[in-house]
Amino acid sequence: MxxxxxxxxxxxxxxxxMLALAILVGALIAQRTLPTLDKFIFTFFTALFLEASTFALxxxxxxxxxxxxxxxxxxxxRGDLLPKTALYIFFICFPLGILCSYFVNIPCFVIAxxxxxxxxxxxxxxxxxxxxxxxxxxxxxxxxxxxxxAAVMNNSLAFPPAIWIIALIAFLAGAGREIMKDVMDFKGxxxxxxxxxxxxxxxRKSNIVSALFYFFAVVLSFIPFLFFGxxxxxxxxxxxxxxxxxxxxxxxxxxxxxxxKEINMKFHRxxxxxxxxxxxxxxxxxxxxx
Numbered sequence: 001m002x003x004x005x006x007x008x009x010x011x012x013x014x015x016x017x018m019l020a021l022a023i024l025v026g027a028l029i030a031q032r033t034l035p036t037l038d039k040f041i042f043t044f045f046t047a048l049f050l051e052a053s054t055f056a057l058x059x060x061x062x063x064x065x066x067x068x069x070x071x072x073x074x075x076x077x078r079g080d081l082l083p084k085t086a087l088y089i090f091f092i093c094f095p096l097g098i099l100c101s102y103f104v105n106i107p108c109f110v111i112a113x114x115x116x117x118x119x120x121x122x123x124x125x126x127x128x129x130x131x132x133x134x135x136x137x138x139x140x141x142x143x144x145x146x147x148x149x150a151a152v153m154n155n156s157l158a159f160p161p162a163i164w165i166i167a168l169i170a171f172l173a174g175a176g177r178e179i180m181k182d183v184m185d186f187k188g189x190x191x192x193x194x195x196x197x198x199x200x201x202x203x204r205k206s207n208i209v210s211a212l213f214y215f216f217a218v219v220l221s222f223i224p225f226l227f228f229g230x231x232x233x234x235x236x237x238x239x240x241x242x243x244x245x246x247x248x249x250x251x252x253x254x255x256x257x258x259x260x261k262e263i264n265m266k267f268h269r270x271x272x273x274x275x276x277x278x279x280x281x282x283x284x285x286x287x288x289x290x
Contacts, residue, residue, distance in 0.1 A: 002080060003080070003081070005080075006075035006078075006080035006081050007075075007081065007085075007089075009073065009074070009075050010055065010056055010059055010074075010075050010076070010081060010085075010086060010089065011051075011052035011055055011056060011089060011093075012051065012052070012055040013048070013051075013052065015051055015055070016047055016048040016051040016052060017048075018277065018280075019047040019048075019051055019144045020043070020044045020047045020048060020144075021277075021280060022141075022144035022145055022148065022170070022280060023043050023044070023047055023144045023145070023147050023148035023151070024040075024043075024148060024284075025145060025148060025166070025280055025283055025284050026144060026145035026146060026147060026148025026149045026151075026163060026166075027043075027148040027149065027151055027152045028148075028284060028287045029145070029148075029149065029160060029162050029163055029166065029283060029287065030148070030149035030152055030153055030159055030160060030163060031149075031152045031153065032232075032287055033152065035148075035151050035152050038103070039104050039105075039151055039152070042100045042101070042103045042104045043100075043101075043104055043108070043147070043148065043151050045096070045097070045100045046097050046100040046101040046104065046108070046112055046147075047097075047144060047147075048097075049093040049094070049096040049097030049100060050093070050094070050097035050098075050112060050115070050116050050119070052089065052093045053089065053090045053092075053093035053094040053097060053116075053119075054116075054119040054120075054122075054123065054140075056086040056087075056089040056090045056093070057086065057087075057090045057119075057120065057123045058122075058123050058127070059074055059075075059076050059086050060076070060083050060086040060087055060090070060123075061123050061124065061127065062074075062127070063076045063077065063083055065185070065188045065189070065194070066188070068187070068188035069184070069185050069187065069188035069189075094116065097112065097116065098112060098113060098116060101113070104151050105150070105151065105154075107150040107153075107157065108147055108150050108151055111143065111146065111147050111150060112147070115139075115140070115143055118136060118139075119136075119140070122136045122137075127194070128194050128195065129194075129195045130178075130182055130189070130194055130195060130196035130197065131195055131196065131197065131200070133178075134175055134178035134179060134182065134197070135175060135178075137174055137175075137178045138170075138171045138172070138173075138174035138175040138178060139171060139174075140174070141170045141171065141173070141174035141276075142167040142168065142170040142171040142174065143167070145163055145166050145167045145170065146159070146163060146167055149163045160230075160231065161229055161230055162224055162230050162231065162233060162283070165220060165223055165224055165230070166283050168220060169217045169220050169221055169279070170276070172213045172214070172216050172217035172220070173213070173214060173217045173250070173272065173275075173276055173279075175210075175213045176210045176211070176212075176213035176214040176217070176272070177210075177269055177272055177273070179197050179206055179209055179210040179213070180207075180210050180257075180265050180268065180269050180272075181265070181269065182196040182197050182198050182206060183197075183198050183203050183206050183207065183210075183265055184265045184266065184269075186198045186199070186203060197209060207257040207258070207263065208257070208258065210257055211253075211254045211257040211258050214250045214251075214253060214254050214257075214272070215250075215254055217250065218247045218250050218251065218254075221243045221246070221247055221279070221282075222243070224236075224239065225239060225240050225243070232286050232287065233283075233286060236286045238285055238286050238289060239282050239283070239285070239286045242278060242279070242281055242282035242285065243279065243282040245278055245282075246275045246276075246278045246279040246282060249271060249272070249274070249275035249278070250272065250275055252271075253268045253271060253272055253275075256268060
């Protein structure tokens with residue numbers, strides 16, 4: 001059981017499930033219909049395999065810096081798995097993810113291939129330049145909605161505006177979470193010469209920048225409710241209620257970032273992940289009850 005738990009932690013499979021949910025939301029928003037069973041299976045495993053391979057490679061390259069940052073949540077740091085195990089998982093899952101995307105359609109294959117290549121570049125290079133790498137991770141949180149829409153749009157890229165707004169909200173929230181992680185990892189990053197926001201502008205200003213990203217995500221969340229062009233979300237009070245709940249959670253984190261000197265970053269990063277999940281439901285539920 002310990003090995004199974006360690007492999008789950010290495011592959012961050014809960015993230016893969018959440019990415020698959022985001023893909024499903026993107027498909028439902030785009031066409032108000034589920035992908036066919038075969039496409040659903042292939043899109044799910046595309047997300048799962050590519051996410052797992054990326055995190056495994058990430059932990060392989062980060063094992064020393066994670067030790068300095070005392071990241072005991074990482075199985076390679078605890079010694080529960082060997083670094084070569086992470087490499088094995090990467091070399092198995094990466095090609096499987098690309099192959100699965102090919103069986104969805106060509107646009108999805110292109111999106112998956114480009115994203116996967118940049119994921120490798122991130123793990124090997126951009127991680128040391130977090131000023132850029134943070135935004136790649138934010139992109140990773142946004143692209144599943146576009147991928148899901150592409151899976152059901154029959155090779156058309158004329159996505160409804162709700163796809164772009166939810167992707168942008170996810171991008172902003174993802175950027176905020178990554179800057180919070182920079183603050184958490186500041187000590188170890190400094191010793192390794194990693195170029196992060198806290199290193200250049202300090203922890204306090206980094207917290208403010210993170211809060212701004214969350215704030216803009218909150219502002220954008222009201223656009224689908226207020227404007228007619230967003231279809232089923234326009235003046236939809238089911239959507240509004242759930243999004244307000246999400247926004248309240250974001251605002252709590254924003255206040256903590258702005259007012260608290262010793263903020264519990266680990267708690268608030270998990271808290272904002274829950275908020276993002278609730279926000280996904282805000283976009284998903286109106287599809288079924290509109």
